[in-house]
Amino acid sequence: MIRMRHAAEATRPSLVESAYEALKAAIRNNVFAPGYQGSEQEIALQLGMSRTPVHEAIIRLQEEGLVRVLPRRGVVVCALSPEDMREIYEVIVALETAAAALIAEMPADARAPIAAELDAVNAAMEAALARDDLVAWAEADGRFHQLLVARSGNARLARLFGTIMDQSHRARMLTLRLRPRPTVSVEEHRGIVAAIRHGAAEEAHARAKAHRLRARQQLLPLLASLGMRHL
Amino acid sequence: MIRMRHAAEATRPSLVESAYEALKAAIRNNVFAPGYQGSEQEIALQLGMSRTPVHEAIIRLQEEGLVRVLPRRGVVVCALSPEDMREIYEVIVALETAAAALIAEMPADARAPIAAELDAVNAAMEAALARDDLVAWAEADGRFHQLLVARSGNARLARLFGTIMDQSHRARMLTLRLRPRPTVSVEEHRGIVAAIRHGAAEEAHARAKAHRLRARQQLLPLLASLGMRHL
């Protein structure tokens, strides 16, 4: 047995890490609803650890815009106004269109397998829609967009995209059942993939933008009609 | 004297905050050069505080990609490879072109004062260049780009832009004196402002993109010639 002195690559997660993941999941799944206010002590108790790792996890969550800590008062889960959703969509458009263009600018033998991956996910969306399985549809839709940025060859871009999607996850889930059947999405996705496959960067950019703008146009009125500061 | 019970808005900065700012400044100004490895204890001593606030500040810096903490080994200042710089420029292009387009899409009476502000900064750049004051030129150039995203009406976009610019600040400073006299920049900036003033979103987008791509094309070979992992 070789003595591994340098770099144990698969170390067990620290308490900070698990607190971070647990809190993020709780926020995403609405267990901690927006506006929820709690103390680190209380959260630490729930997670079965001391205050320190919870405190440090909350610092990270604050950095990502999911919570805000009010000094000496507690930590609150950030609520999203329609204004926030406008900002978020603008950032999503900026990052995602860039990713689509970057992929389209790759050499053909790099683009092809990526286009195939995207097509596969898109097929899964279509199948879910045929089964009337909206949850599976949303999951596959998320995977499509996540794949798009993950394959852009730009880890920083993918990371920024991830945090902005985390911020808006709740809002998308909320409106999932409210909006009309999303049949256009699959078609628009196909257009994006086609542009990528042909190496048409400008077109990929434009199609990705149009897709997101339409989705946003559908989402914002819904949110506005639901009440201002609610999610 | 009214008793301000709610929300003291101008509270003195916490130790965590000052540690964060001090460390960020030290990294920006190359006091802690990339690859520098130190212990939290040592930094805490230098800043005259305990390990705790330093530890928490480092968590934030790690979240922003400026440092990496190696468990039980210390914290190192991240070095940037040419590959990293490519990623960074791609993100800058994505965010900045979006900002330019957003401003150009505003109503005319909102665009005009912004264009005037941008023109003023641009004039300062030109003046600095006439004086051969490269440092002042770089400072004004940074202000131009920062202003562009700050006036986009999207705080999230501006924040993301700020962190990515923090990551790449050192590299820009390093190459400042190495590259040819930046006379084209002022002209290209004028083009961006003109497109904004006319409300031509597509053109503002394209000009902002071309400007950054040219700058990148100038920067990358310089960095490559300097040595791979150095900054």
Place this chain on the structure above:
DNA sequence: AAGCCCCAGCTTGCATGGAAGCTGGGGCCG
């Protein structure tokens, strides 16, 4: 002489205690 092993020292991870500050409500004063 070369290679392995083990240990001393230094590092962060985490727990805990004290301090400072904000909040809300009960009591006091007008």
Place this chain on the structure above:
DNA sequence: CGGCCCCAGCTTCCATGCAAGCTGGGGCTT
């Protein structure tokens, strides 16, 4: 009866102590 004040309780902030783990070098074995 109304409004102000003050304080008890809860919160985060920060310091510090202990534990676990990584590193590098000195000494031992072969």
